[in-house]
Amino acid sequence: xxxxxxxxxxxxxxxxxxxxxxxxxxxxxxxxxxxxxxxxxxxxxxxxxxxxxxxxxxxxxxxxxxxxxxxxxxxxxxxxxxxxxxxxxxxxxxxxxxxxxxxxxxxxxxxxxxxxxxxxxxxxxxxxxxxxxxxxxxxxxxxxxxxxxxxxxxxxxxxxxxxxxxxxxxxxxxxxxxxxxxxxxxxxxxxxxxxxxxxxxxxxxxxxxxxxxxxxxxxxxxxxxxxxxxxxxxxxxxxxxxxxxxxxxxxxxxxxxxxxxxxxxxxxxxxxxxxxxxxxxxxxxxxxxxxxxxxxxxxxxxxxxxxxxxxxxxxxxxxxxxxxxxxxxxxxxxxxxxxxxxxxxxxxxxxxxxxxxxxxxxxxxxxxxxxxxxxxxxxxxxxxxxxxxxxx
Amino acid sequence: xxxxxxxxxxxxxxxxxxxxxxxxxxxxxxxxxxxxxxxxxxxxxxxxxxxxxxxxxxxxxxxxxxxxxxxxxxxxxxxxxxxxxxxxxxxxxxxxxxxxxxxxxxxxxxxxxxxx
Numbered sequence: 001x002x003x004x005x006x007x008x009x010x011x012x013x014x015x016x017x018x019x020x021x022x023x024x025x026x027x028x029x030x031x032x033x034x035x036x037x038x039x040x041x042x043x044x045x046x047x048x049x050x051x052x053x054x055x056x057x058x059x060x061x062x063x064x065x066x067x068x069x070x071x072x073x074x075x076x077x078x079x080x081x082x083x084x085x086x087x088x089x090x091x092x093x094x095x096x097x098x099x100x101x102x103x104x105x106x107x108x109x110x111x112x113x114x115x116x117x118x119x120x121x122x123x124x125x126x127x128x129x130x131x132x133x134x135x136x137x138x139x140x141x142x143x144x145x146x147x148x149x150x151x152x153x154x155x156x157x158x159x160x161x162x163x164x165x166x167x168x169x170x171x172x173x174x175x176x177x178x179x180x181x182x183x184x185x186x187x188x189x190x191x192x193x194x195x196x197x198x199x200x201x202x203x204x205x206x207x208x209x210x211x212x213x214x215x216x217x218x219x220x221x222x223x224x225x226x227x228x229x230x231x232x233x234x235x236x237x238x239x240x241x242x243x244x245x246x247x248x249x250x251x252x253x254x255x256x257x258x259x260x261x262x263x264x265x266x267x268x269x270x271x272x273x274x275x276x277x278x279x280x281x282x283x284x285x286x287x288x289x290x291x292x293x294x295x296x297x298x299x300x301x302x303x304x305x306x307x308x309x310x311x312x313x314x315x316x317x318x319x320x321x322x323x324x325x326x327x328x329x330x331x332x333x334x335x336x337x338x339x340x341x342x343x344x345x346x347x348x349x350x351x352x353x354x355x356x357x358x359x360x361x362x363x364x365x366x367x368x369x370x371x372x373x374x375x376x377x378x379x380x381x382x383x384x385x386x387x388x389x390x391x392x
Numbered sequence: 393x394x395x396x397x398x399x400x401x402x403x404x405x406x407x408x409x410x411x412x413x414x415x416x417x418x419x420x421x422x423x424x425x426x427x428x429x430x431x432x433x434x435x436x437x438x439x440x441x442x443x444x445x446x447x448x449x450x451x452x453x454x455x456x457x458x459x460x461x462x463x464x465x466x467x468x469x470x471x472x473x474x475x476x477x478x479x480x481x482x483x484x485x486x487x488x489x490x491x492x493x494x495x496x497x498x499x500x501x502x503x504x505x506x507x508x
Contacts, residue, residue, distance in 0.1 A: 038448065311441050
């Protein structure tokens with residue numbers, strides 16, 4: 001009799017065991033996502049043992065895809081080129097929700113309180129803001145300039161106070177949307193900031209918003225502690241009279257390396273990394289490099305900066321020593337290196353080599369290759385420590 | 393049946409090639425399709441590297457859409473020149489250092505037919 005009573009109990013235990021195995025009991029601090037751009041899939045990876053935990057498919061067109069993490073670092077919000085916004089659960093390894101929110105988008109940002117997801121759109125130009133929990137639309141801010149023309153939105157970042165800052169490519173404007181009351185966004189517009197802002201970044205403290213200009217030499221700077229001063233032009237006329245090289249890939253500014261007093265930024269159309277004094281906002285040096293820089297990423301200790309390059313030099317990665325401004329290492333990780341991402345404390349770096357269909361992992365101090373993971377046309381690599389950083 | 397339509401193809405093809413002004417006839421007369429290994433390289437270049445501005449599926453991005461519908465009424469020669477020499481005043485760079493004229497014409501043809 002007792003034996004028979006035990007059977008259902010066993011079944012219950014098995015059932016519970018089954019649940020536990022689909023949602024593993026683990027933290028997410030060492031997790032990350034690798035974008036597989038051509039197949040519309042992502043891989044969930046972990047950096048402790050350097051393995052792939054699985055693949056999630058069905059995310060649409062992931063060329064130029066980027067993502068933000070929820071504040072608990074469990075969910076990734078993936079922004080696809082096709083306007084798709086996908087919320088992915090890294091632990092259950094599944095798509096929680098997916099909405100097609102525009103025809104063509106370029107990236108997004110998560111608000112300081114983690115409740116809002118903003119997406120930057122090309123077609124139609126503007127930002128849309130969603131509830132991070134449900135992905136319901138909360139606010140729609142079309143990027144229409146004074147003449148009534150629509151602009152592509154680029155360089156969207158979050159800044160403290162549940163505000164978002166972004167730039168209008170065609171109009172040459174910087175806008176700040178205050179979403180402290182999400183249903184009633186208050187937009188402040190800065191006009192005539194320069195020709196064709198192509199990407200922008202916010203310093204880690206959330207104070208300075210810098211937009212790179214494609215249409216002219218120079219950068220547009222907004223000091224969020226002194227908004228009344230408006231947008232200033234810095235490095236104005238930099239490189240005037242010099243012939244720019246054709247640009248085969250736009251530099252990305254998200255990874256601009258802020259190393260204390262200095263900012264290292266990619267020069268557009270030049271084989272150079274610029275060094276900018278972050279107090280005076282003038283150029284204090286140029287570092288000649290192998291090609292046109294795309295990502296200039298500081299190791300978390302800021303002692304070294306890793307750089308990858310635009311086509312046709314994208315098989316190479318260089319490491320700059322910040323103190324001496326010299327190149328201390330040149331690596332050839334494979335064809336078409338798209339992105340680089342440091343582990344949270346910077347002991348390792350992961351590189352995606354798109355045309356080799358692999359991600360390579362290097363020791364960031366010795367430059368020794370530690371291993372590689374197969375991936376289908378990998379591009380962006382995003383680790384979860386981004387969840388707790390302004391602007392990422 | 394298969395042989396019959398294949399024969400028909402070879403009869404009809406020269407007719408198209410002979411008629412000036414037909415875009416396919418025009419480009420077919422002037423271009424030599426790249427060797428198959430090079431074709432694969434070019435297809436990857438177009439999809440991945442052009443795709444970083446024009447979209448992986450050519451629906452557009454920072455660059456204009458390159459779908460067959462978007463390119464339908466554009467003359468093949470001016471598209472070829474846009475690839476080779478870039479377009480001043482825009483972000484489109486010249487690809488001449490990496491492509492021959494024939495390769496650029498072949499890319500235009502493939503894009504217009506939606507074959508990438």
